[in-house]
């Protein structure tokens with residue numbers, strides 16, 4: 001699978017130069033986590049990849065025509081059932097909805113029993129599982145995730161991390177998060193963002209494949225080291 005490359009990207013919000021001739025390569029078929037203090041520019045980079053923003057200079061290469069997006073808000077429609085929400089992209093694209101595949105995905109995220117329910121009847125964690133199934137239904141090679149678990153309680157978050165890392169294996173995933181533990185559990189590659197204009201730093205991931213188990217003491221040690229590094233950045237602001 002192709003890498004996604006930021007080639008000499010310059011982007012400013014008015015006078016604020018967010019990045020200047022930024023170069024970054026994301027491995028194809030792997031999960032890259034972007035970490036950095038609040039306001040550093042993580043979401044802006046994600047939106048540049050999604051094509052929602054255009055750089056003033058440079059380009060991003062290696063992208064397929066369409067990418068999937070999963071954010072903090074699940075954007076489920078309450079007037080559609082869970083199953084209909086899953087298959088909505090097919091309807092919007094004028095394709096025949098694949099009910100069998102949608103039901104199989106609901107089974108993978110352990111929500112078969114609520115296929116005909118309204119999303120309004122589900123908990124926050126269940127709704128994000130529907131959003132994950134909808135992301136998988138779209139069958140995109142590239143998945144962009146902007147803090148998808150930020151609003152969930154810690155136990156729900158941990159189980160969603162495991163499910164997501166398992167089901168998205170093999171796709172090119174770019175995940176923005178504030179959470180060092182999430183990064184250490186889910187990443188194949190970790191990229192730290194510092195400064196303005198942005199500089200990127202590659203950070204070592206803990207041993208083993210994602211999703212990494214909480215039982216592994218190396219995970220908690222790696223989380224601590226990453227937390228200290230991020231804390232240094234906070235102090236310099």
Ligand SMILES: Nc1ncnc2c1ncn2[C@@H]1O[C@H](COP(=O)(O)OP(=O)(O)OP(=O)(O)O)[C@@H](O)[C@H]1O
Pocket residue numbers: 013018036037038039040041042043044045178
């Ligand atoms: N629509 C906008 N117009 C002007 N400036 C913006 C806009 N969106 C973001 N910015 C600025 O760009 C910078 C980076 O914002 P961005 O949302 O990308 O950061 P972030 O790292 O994702 O932050 P957080 O972790 O808090 O979500 C911030 O200084 C922000 O104020």
